[in-house]
Amino acid sequence: MALLKDIIQWCDQTLKSHEFKDYAPNGLQIEGKAEVKKILCAVTASQDAIDAAIAQHADLLLVHHGYFWKGEPYPITGMRGKRIKALIQNDISLVGYHLPLDSHPTLGNNAEIARILELENIEALDPSERNPIGNIGYLKNAMSPEAFKNFVSEKLHFDAIHLPSEKTTIQKVGFCTGGAQDFIGKAATMNCDAYISGEVSERTFYEAKELDVHYYACGHHATERYGVQRLGQAIAEKFDIKYSYFELNNPI
Structure with missing residues (x-):
């Protein structure tokens, strides 16, 4: 007690x-x-x-x-x-x-996503933030966009929605759980090959194409459980x- x-x-x-x-x-x-x-x-x-x-x-x-x-x-x-x-x-x-539980470096949603997806060398998606809400990690071995879709879908138990860009390989991955699809712009600024969040908006389709960042919507609930x-x-x-x-x- x-x-x-x-x-x-x-x-x-x-x-x-x-x-x-x-x-x-x-x-x-x-x-x-x-x-x-x-x-x-x-x-x-x-x-x-x-x-x-x-x-x-x-x-x-x-x-x-x-x-x-x-x-x-x-x-x-x-x-x-x-x-x-x-x-x-x-x-x-x-x-x-809410945000404190997304951000925490060991207990947080993002920390667990990094572990599940076996991402390495974790850094802030936005280096100006005192407590980063989003992060960047690196795949040990680069994947094709299609292989990465299958990988995240299997690991997160959610059929990910993939909005493609022109990049042919993925290694540097930005991610922020839940409803953070609009952080795709930050991922582009940080030269990420792909960006993962939970939800997707109509505008995200065009942003992925024009910013040249593959976007994977992996479920608001699925990424934050x-x-x-x-x-x-x-x-x-x-x-x-x-x-x-x-x-x-x-x-x-």
């Missing part, structure tokens, strides 16, 4: 959440029990994830995508109201870390409590 406040303090310090300008609050979003015996992790605080937390008698729901996003309406009604009501009625805390698991495991080991992961395979 651990105190909620101690878990939040450790997460905030470990992830350096105060150093990020984010689109939603990082850390404790809804306060539940003061004592935590079990954590459930999920990518998004959906109703399914909340129902799983209730069913598993979790005290804390740890997510990458929480609530109170910039630009959202203030009233807690409708779908969001139902979710928050369920958390409060069951005394379950909601804790979310790692950080919460790594963080949940780290919390469990630090505080000697239980954790589990809820997977709802979102195809987007």
Whole structure:
């Protein structure tokens, strides 16, 4: 058993959440029990994830995508109201870390993507960032664009969408998980052969062609299911409590 406040303090310090300008609050979003015996992790605080937390008698729901996003309406009604009501009625805390969990060099989503894809010599996609949100890595052996599509699809368990450029081989790869398709311009500036993110936009097709950077959309959910698991495991080991992961395979 651990105190909620101690878990939040450790997460905030470990992830350096105060150093990020984010689109939603990082850390404790809804306060539940003061004592935590079990954590459930999920990518998004959906109703399914909340129902799983209730069913598993979790005290804390740890997510990458929480609530109170910039630009959202203030009233807690409708779908969001139902979710928050369920958390409060069951005394379950909601804790979310967004950009800090993308960026962290060992626990983050990008760090795990680098490991899974066996990328080496990791560096910042944007060298001006204090805590880089995106990264660059190098394949040990160059691949054809088609072979790389098959490789990332197999490794990330997602049928990647490939938007081609004219380059015939891929070795230098930029990547940033989730909805970071517009960072393809940064990848071009850094002379990447390919760029990976989760989502794709209509404009990305033309950008890949004109910037001469192969783009691979590998799924918002598929690229971001790692950080919460790594963080949940780290919390469990630090505080000697239980954790589990809820997977709802979102195809987007």
